[in-house]
Amino acid sequence: MKGSIICPVCGYEMEVDDSIEDGEVVACPKCGAELKLTFSDGVIHVDVV
Numbered sequence: 001m002k003g004s005i006i007c008p009v010c011g012y013e014m015e016v017d018d019s020i021e022d023g024e025v026v027a028c029p030k031c032g033a034e035l036k037l038t039f040s041d042g043v044i045h046v047d048v049v
């Protein structure tokens with residue numbers, strides 16, 4: 001799902017595109033934190049892994 005997320009660790013805002021899938025883990029490009037993205041009701045939720 002496409003959208004923007006904010007890293008809860010450092011506050012960096014990044015864009016994710018349609019290649020991201022529900023439950024996928026991505027690394028914040030600024031601080032390196034691993035963030036798990038889950039989708040619900042059209043919103044991307046971010047949890048630090």
Ligand SMILES: [Zn+2]
Nearest residue numbers: 007010028031
């Ligand atoms: Zn970060």
